[in-house]
Amino acid sequence: MGRKMKDVLAKSIIYLATGITLCVLLFIVGFIFVKGISLVNWDFLTRDYNEKVFYAFVQEEVVPMTIDAASLSQKDPYDKRYESSLEGPIYIENIGAAIAKVAYKNNATEKEQFVFSYIEKDSPLLSAIDSTGKKLSIGTDYILESINGTDFEGLSLEDVAAQINHETGELKIKVVQPGGGVRSNIITTLYMVLVSLLIALPLGIFGAIYLTEYAKPGRLVNIIRFAAECLAGIPSIIFGLFGMAFFVVALKFQISLLSGSLTVAIILLPVIIRSTEEALKTVPTAFREGSLALGATKLQTIFKVVLPCAVPGIATAVLLSIGRVVGESAALLLTAGTVAQIPGTLFSPGSTLTVQAYYVAKEEGNIELACAIGIVIIVIVIVLNILSRITSDKLNVFNKK
Structure with a gap:
């Protein structure tokens, strides 16, 4: 009887925790939509913030x-x-x-x-x-x-x-x-996602390949993994300070799309490395041995056999990275700027959606407009995640064939 009561109590706690989590999530999303949905229309999406x-x-x-x-x-x-x-x-x-x-x-x-x-x-x-x-x-x-x-x-x-x-x-x-729109912020956010992923994905994937396929287990590998885990836990404002000091001042990229993208790429590296590394580890060793036995080189085995099998894990890394880029604000305030314009070049400043939401909420006290921007952010993240998932599924089907 006592054991049964303990099971019931444990199950009740699990259900209660799940319900609280779901309620908090629904409350946050509901608050954003209730406050901002009245401002979201075609003009809001197609006009710039400035007149x-x-x-x-x-x-x-x-x-x-x-x-x-x-x-x-x-x-x-x-x-x-x-x-x-x-x-x-x-x-x-x-x-x-x-x-x-x-x-x-x-x-x-x-x-x-x-x-x-x-x-x-x-x-x-x-x-x-x-x-x-x-x-x-x-x-x-x-x-x-x-x-x-x-x-x-x-x-x-x-x-x-x-x-x-x-x-x-x-x-x-x-x-x-009239201004008040977020067209330039949407385009800047998409630019930031594209440029930062173009920089971070190759570096992260190749770093994971080295750790999984080439590096011998030992102190060096443990130090690299520990460093990556520590970087993942560092507040983004620290990366922003580094980006401002190194990319903006030392390299003289100024406050620009490039400085912001490079800073965000550094933030993404630990996530991509760890996710890709775990995905590579799930590929059976027999696949590697079979490829090598058929005469393929180690490099051919990695790119023709291992990486295609690890696509779902890499897609997960991409999904997490997209959400991190779109939601980043502290680092971009210091490196990309708060100018609500479409960057003409990589060396032009621009304001992403999250930075713009912070600006209108903090500087103008316009909570409704900030919530409207939040709705756009949520929709963009959902759409980009769906597109990434579709791409991953198509690649999986292609690999199976």
Whole structure:
């Protein structure tokens, strides 16, 4: 009876621990989604974080309004940074669009702005071009600042509408595309994953091959394994300090994508080495002996027999590495920077999604936007893991054939 009670108690503890773990995970993910899902839309994914100012050249053309006044009054800009509508909207026929005066909040500042609240499908705004003749896209939440050099600051909505109606011919319109998006952060994160894996994977795999296939058991091998395990437990900020001192300052790579990738590659090496080493050890010794008996060299045996059999373990190392790169922030703050832009070269700075989430949460106190970025991070990790798993499965099928 006592033994049975102990089994029941042990099983209850196991179930309780599993339930607590699952609840904590669901609570964290649920909190992120509840807080940030309202901000996630197509514009959030395709726009940069910083505002983009440009001049659009538009040929004035009278376009009658095709909706009634009641419907027009309900056309409000959907960007959540427009705190409230102050005036309008008013439809302007010679640009085929309606404008409204709103309270526009940009980070910690708030000011009055004029925005497009409705654009007709035949509006000349949809055929706008820049000074080079490149076609521009103007949306219903874009800010209108001036036309033909006339600044609208301090004017009423009626004055602005009258000024636009007064203009004829080609119109030069100063427009601001709202920021708040994460396009550049997504691209920078993918660049960081690609470059760091291109550096770390070959080094880690070859290091594991040496430890498993060539190194003789002894003090040196034990020291190398111990060093790798110690590196895996060192906080990433230490790697960031090293990367800043060595890659940024000593090698003069500056704060850049390359400095960040090299630093993250060092962080990934222990994970890749240990995972790949364990995968190589699972390959039966008979496979090696059979290959050598058939006349293959040791190098041919490793690359033709051992490595293909270890693909699942190497795929696991890749999965863990992707998650580590995407989730890294401390080291990248010191080496890659916090500039929300797409790096033009390897020597350009850039901000990953995690760094951007830290910035908006810490510097701006915008928890909702940080949670929205967190949703994007979760989705990217899931997608990359699925792609890695599919690739691993395909390689396994190919090897079996």
